[in-house]
Amino acid sequence: MSSELHETGHAVPSRPAGEWERVAEIDLSAVRHNIRRIKDLVAPARVMAVVKADAYGHGAERVARVAVDAGAAWLGTAHVSEALELRAAGIEAPLLAWLHTAGTDFTAGINAGIDLGASGWELERIAAAAEEAAQPARVHLKIDTGLGRNGATADQWEDVLDAAMGYQDDGLLRVVGVWTHLAVADEPDRPETDEQLEAFRAAVALAENAGFDLEHRHAANTPALLSRPDSHFDMVRLGLGAYGLSPFADQTSEDLGLRPAMTLKTRIANAKRVSADQGVSYGLRYRTAEETTLGLVPLGYGDGIPRIAVEGPVQIDGQRMLSRGRIAMDQFVVDAGPDVAPEALLGREVVVFGRGGPSADEWALAAGTINYEIVTRISGRVPRTYVEGSWGEAGEE
Numbered sequence: 001m002s003s004e005l006h007e008t009g010h011a012v013p014s015r016p017a018g019e020w021e022r023v024a025e026i027d028l029s030a031v032r033h034n035i036r037r038i039k040d041l042v043a044p045a046r047v048m049a050v051v052k053a054d055a056y057g058h059g060a061e062r063v064a065r066v067a068v069d070a071g072a073a074w075l076g077t078a079h080v081s082e083a084l085e086l087r088a089a090g091i092e093a094p095l096l097a098w099l100h101t102a103g104t105d106f107t108a109g110i111n112a113g114i115d116l117g118a119s120g121w122e123l124e125r126i127a128a129a130a131e132e133a134a135q136p137a138r139v140h141l142k143i144d145t146g147l148g149r150n151g152a153t154a155d156q157w158e159d160v161l162d163a164a165m166g167y168q169d170d171g172l173l174r175v176v177g178v179w180t181h182l183a184v185a186d187e188p189d190r191p192e193t194d195e196q197l198e199a200f201r202a203a204v205a206l207a208e209n210a211g212f213d214l215e216h217r218h219a220a221n222t223p224a225l226l227s228r229p230d231s232h233f234d235m236v237r238l239g240l241g242a243y244g245l246s247p248f249a250d251q252t253s254e255d256l257g258l259r260p261a262m263t264l265k266t267r268i269a270n271a272k273r274v275s276a277d278q279g280v281s282y283g284l285r286y287r288t289a290e291e292t293t294l295g296l297v298p299l300g301y302g303d304g305i306p307r308i309a310v311e312g313p314v315q316i317d318g319q320r321m322l323s324r325g326r327i328a329m330d331q332f333v334v335d336a337g338p339d340v341a342p343e344a345l346l347g348r349e350v351v352v353f354g355r356g357g358p359s360a361d362e363w364a365l366a367a368g369t370i371n372y373e374i375v376t377r378i379s380g381r382v383p384r385t386y387v388e389g390s391w392g393e394a395g396e397e
């Protein structure tokens, strides 16, 4: 094959062997570190690693294995379908799924040994599924202590306990847990968490007085397990913290001793010199102030970068730059300034967030959202790769 070089006025970047175009690099040793840290913090309470939504974008199967290996006793997902995927991948750890619809395959869940959260209506369906599966379901009854989402209200609680006891007496299910979810644990000064925990203790007492033999009382998410030791009970449901992110507006990952697991990076796809007053991206919302060098970052809202983000930060060769103009489906633009030559920019590594770059928290701020959403929305178009020890702690294991 012959090739001919044409004069383009650009230095053409060569392709490093086996390299990615764009990648979300997941540091599994960071996940391991975070799980161990939280496990030590909450002991003797158990850790349930919440791996819903593809482990907040990190890859449910890989994260689940590492989490269990690092000491998570349980795994949690929202949907039975998510839990079934983990079972299909050969993951045998105890699993709880809690958000169901009329379309939920409870029979498959029971057959796969998945514990089921239930707020009320599900009990009848779960009992029928248990008959079909010819084995009792394991159920965690949920009380709504104030969040106003799923869970039985305090008014419904005794009826739900009665119904569950009926099915339990019939041998169709066993209530092994009572649980709730907190609304404002990320704002530790608010009084509602006290009220919710008080209501939870009352609901647990009613269940125990009704004769249920509970193995698992659980209420805490990441903000609660970090800020409220009195929320730990028998188990905590750890999501965000497992991925190394902080749930608090005024504390960073580092403050909490956590290591962000996801690094989103790519390479500058185009770079060019433009004159002053060059408009940038749809709507021409940005215009260059002077002759300058623009760099094109090949990540957009099709990859999960929020279109609404304004001045999202990236790091290129140790230098901070900001997204300019609108984020498009596939790409956004940075203004590297007049002193950077296009040839020096083309092909450079761009860290959007993670190790060696800005934090997911900074992107959350730029987009008016929370770090949960930034990592979770990184789409399937961005390949995941898995590494160990990128934070320099490989020897720690």
Ligand SMILES: *Cc1c(COP(=O)(O)O)cnc(C)c1O
Pocket (backbone or CB within 6 Å): 050, 052, 098, 181, 220, 221, 222, 223, 237, 238, 239, 240, 241, 247
């Ligand atoms: C997602 C979720 C969690 C995990 O919350 P984090 O704040 O990410 O730790 C815990 N419990 C329930 C019911 C959830 O839906």
